Amino acid sequence: FNFKQDNFEEFYHIGEPIGSGQFAVVRKCKLKETNVEYAAKFIKRKRTKSSRRGLSIEDIQREVSILSAIDHENIVKLYDVYENKSEVILVLELVCGGELFQFLAEREKVNEDEAVEFLKQILEGVRHLHEHSIVHLDLKPENLMLLGQNSTRLKIIDFGLSRKLDEGVEVKDITGTPEFVAPEIVNYDPLCTATDMWSIGVITYILLSGCSPFLGDDKQETLANISAVDFSFDCEDFANTSLLAKNFIQGLLLRNPNERATVYDCLRHPWIRPVKESQAQCRRSSSINLEN
Numbered sequence: 001f002n003f004k005q006d007n008f009e010e011f012y013h014i015g016e017p018i019g020s021g022q023f024a025v026v027r028k029c030k031l032k033e034t035n036v037e038y039a040a041k042f043i044k045r046k047r048t049k050s051s052r053r054g055l056s057i058e059d060i061q062r063e064v065s066i067l068s069a070i071d072h073e074n075i076v077k078l079y080d081v082y083e084n085k086s087e088v089i090l091v092l093e094l095v096c097g098g099e100l101f102q103f104l105a106e107r108e109k110v111n112e113d114e115a116v117e118f119l120k121q122i123l124e125g126v127r128h129l130h131e132h133s134i135v136h137l138d139l140k141p142e143n144l145m146l147l148g149q150n151s152t153r154l155k156i157i158d159f160g161l162s163r164k165l166d167e168g169v170e171v172k173d174i175t176g177t178p179e180f181v182a183p184e185i186v187n188y189d190p191l192c193t194a195t196d197m198w199s200i201g202v203i204t205y206i207l208l209s210g211c212s213p214f215l216g217d218d219k220q221e222t223l224a225n226i227s228a229v230d231f232s233f234d235c236e237d238f239a240n241t242s243l244l245a246k247n248f249i250q251g252l253l254l255r256n257p258n259e260r261a262t263v264y265d266c267l268r269h270p271w272i273r274p275v276k277e278s279q280a281q282c283r284r285s286s287s288i289n290l291e292n
């Protein structure tokens with residue numbers, strides 16, 4: 001992928017900011033030639049190797065090479081890359097329905113059918129990543145963007161922490177957002193596709209209850225709760241949650257990555273893909289006991 005050295009503003013009108021991260025700001029932009037709108041992610045480059053500000057060109061190239069290797073309707077597309085001495089500009093598919101996080105903030109939580117609709121798309125996107133030996137490592141509501149204002153279509157964005165699982169190369173040095181990281185990250189063990197599945201368990205818990213399962217009063221407490229896999233469904237918001245939904249979450253929030261449900265297990269889970277209408281039916285009525 002060769003980064004274009006041309007002046008970005010020669011080819012694009014730059015619009016309003018629509019997102020920002022630690023070393024990047026995302027703005028709406030419009031290609032002058034076609035009037036088509038995109039999202040431009042302006043990533044600040046490190047000035048010197050030892051600088052703490054900005055990203056190294058290697059980190060930026062990693063995000064670009066991963067994004068350019070995937071093509072899936074639930075993953076944001078990369079169209080072009082420009083660079084100048086102070087920043088690299090990723091021209092991305094415009095996804096401007098806001099973060100799932102904001103949607104949740106307004107709704108506090110969602111009903112099980114809506115949660116399943118969101119999760120099916122997240123699982124399909126993650127399946128595509130895992131099939132290409134790519135782990136996202138930073139799955140959280142802020143990185144799930146809705147297509148339009150009242151659309152429930154979503155796309156996974158921000159691959160800044162994602163990694164290709166090359167043979168044998170153990171990836172251990174990452175830390176995502178404490179609330180969502182798996183025990184193996186806390187304990188500095190090798191990471192794998194199961195690391196993303198843990199995060200999906202945390203996201204599901206939050207979607208259904210509005211509560212964050214491991215959140216403590218500070219980062220240390222949160223990490224300790226994760227390491228101890230210390231969570232419960234006591235949050236009063238789980239009173240009306242179906243057993244299938246709780247079973248889905250319990251299959252993901254397991255300490256041992258090898259025991260955790262894979263993305264395939266999740267897509268086949270009866271809560272996600274009811275094998276017969278009756279199971280979908282029981283999702284609508286609350287906490288029906290499937291055993292009897």
Ligand SMILES: Cc1ccnnc1
Pocket residue numbers: 018019026039076092093094095096145157
């Ligand atoms: C924030 C963002 C990122 C990528 N595409 N659209 C919006």
